[in-house]
Amino acid sequence: SFSESRMDEFKKRFRRSGSLGIPFVPEQDMRNIQQTICEQEEGPHLLTVIITTPRSSESLTRVLATLKDPVKVQHIESREAHSGERDALEMLIQMEMSSGVKPNEVIEDLRSAGMEVTEIACTIPPIRSTDEQIFVDPGVTEALAGAPWFPKTIYDLDKCSKRVLMYGTDLDADHPGFKDAEYRKRRMFFADLALNYKQGRPVPRVEYTPKELETWSKIYRELRALHKKHACQEFLDNFALLERYCGYSEHNVPQLDDLSRFLKAKTGFRVRPVAGYLSSRDFLAALAFRVFNCTQYIRHHADPFYTPEPDCVHELMGHMALFADPDFAQFSQEIGLASLGACEEDLAKLATLYFFSIEFGLCRAKEPVKIDGSAVNGDSKSSDFKIYGAGLLSSIGELKHAIEDKPTILRFDPDRVIQQECLITTFQSAYFYTQDFEEAQQKLRMFTNSMNRPFVLRYNPYTESVEVLNNKRSLTLAVNSLRSDINLLASALHNIL
Ligand SMILES: [Fe+2]
Structure with missing residues (x-):
């Protein structure tokens, strides 16, 4: 439960013309909005269902009355019925089960009350084969006591990569797709795919519609022209490989499964589909396992150069190429590893470092016009720089701004970077650069060594x-x-x- 004004404030933070991989909501705020963070390894089950009911004001009351203590409703929203039936309504409900309550029993209770129930996800415990023993070294439980829960194996990502903050169908009134029933239905399809995904399985292939392809083509052409001028060499080299091996082209939206296989062979990175925003803790955690949570839906066709949320254009055009670079992959994984079990304060700092490097980072052009002391003071000419941040490489507006509008560009110094505010509604007021990924990595290591975490992973x-x-x-x-x-x-x- 949360007040409407709080939710509005929360949503406002995601407005921007580019798009971002993770929302920057303080961890505590996020818990208040949706109390789904499980502190314990053996935490409560999180069950998500869709209930089809008659379209009446009493339906919600009836559903809630059936969900008795100790079932806690975390998230609830309604949508048009999938069947298109005018008198029916579908409700998506996410519930937390306290210990001793079985998800099946809750579903049975709802069905006994005459409701049509479809299970979407039940995320705890993580998916493992039943006869697998979880091996824990002596002393490990004690070492981790007091630290926030974090995934220990790659299969634990089935738990935390589904704790989405905003569900795909809950589009705001000013979202370009708000009034488009077809688009909302399509988003539900993608959300269902992601919520049902299990680590290790192939990512379902999607046939994009002609409208979606048209949107993709428009952005692809514009972005590729800008990439060729301003992206760093590592990005360009790897993008050429994506075009060759992963079906990247103006006329085709690449499939996540092809990308995942390619990246796995190149750097060990994999992608898994995600239904929407994750908390910075859950998002960064996946990087520790060289897994990237990737949206599969595409923005609304009404405005191809605007999206209020990350979509597959951001992920595919901005992020993927560099995950094929071994140094960048290592850098990304180290941020992820540092985030596991980190305290709130350190996590916020790491999220900011992620933001100003992987999302908005710049590096020196390989043939710099000049290197002098002025760079440190923010006087460098932006033409001296190349871009590697995915937030810039996927946003035509902000990419041009970073290069042409002479923004403040500072050296990537973690102590300085963590003081910079991550702006969500406007272009950044400053960007940060390193000579190369190695420098970013060295500086990140110095920072993580100073973190307040009593164990090494x-x-x-x-x-x-x-x-x-x-x-x-x-x-x-x-x-x-x-x-x-x-x-x-x-x-x-x-x-x-
Ligand atoms: Fe991103």
Whole structure:
């Protein structure tokens, strides 16, 4: 439950002409709006259903009366019935089950009361095979005591990547698609796909409509022309590969599954479909596993160069190419790993660092016109820079602004960056640059070393899980892996020298 004015304020924060990967809502505000953050590993079940009822004011009362304590309603919204029946209404309800209450029993109660119920998602516990034992090293539970819950294995993403803050069909009155019933129906289709997705499965392929393709083509042409002039070389090189191997073209919207396979082979990154906004905690957590939460729907055709929310144009045109770059992939994963179990304060800082690098970052052109002390003071000419931030590379308006309007461009210094406000409704008032990704990575590491987190995590790609480096087994594994790499390097050097 939350007041309407609060929700309005919350929504206003997402208005902008570009689009962003994550919303920047303070963690505490987000909890008040939708209390779905589960602090415990064995937290309550989160059940999402669609209930079809007659279109009457009593329907909602009847539904709520059936959901007795200890079922807590987290989110509720209505839409036109999928069937097109004029007298019917569909309600999407997200509920939290307290311990001891089974989601099936709640569904049965609703059905017994004569309601038509479709289960959309039940996100806890994470999807695992029933006979799989969860191995926990001695001392790990104690080390993590008091820290916020975070995913330990890649399959835990089925839990946190579905905690969307705003559901796709709940479009605002000023959203270009608000009055378009067909568009709203289409968004519901994409939301259903994402909410039903399970980690490890192929991402469902989508046939985009002629209208959607037309929107895509218009943006593709404009953005590609700007990319060629202003994007960094790593982006351009990898984009060429996407055109070659992943079906990128003016006439085709690439499929997430093709991208996921390509990125997996190139850098180990994968994409999974997401239904809408995630909290910064849930969004960044997936990066720790080299997983990117990716929207699959496209903006409304009425205004191809405007979207009030991230869509597949932002993700595909802005983000994907650089996830194919090994240095950038590593940088992204390190932000993700640092976010796991971080306190609220550190998490907000990391989200800001993410925002001014992966979303809005600039780097030096490979052949700089000049490098002098003036850059640090924000006097650099924007032509000295190339862009790697996805928020810029997917927004024609802000990309031109960053290059042509002589904005303030400062050196990416984490202590300075975390003081910068992330602007959602307007263009940024400052941008930050590094020489290259390596510099960004070095600076991020210095920052994460200063974070207030009493445990160290390492990603184990073989088990696709994160390990706490505080016990004999995990430390021995890490040392042996390093020893093996050093041995290989020594052999390789011996062959060369
Ligand atoms: Fe993004």
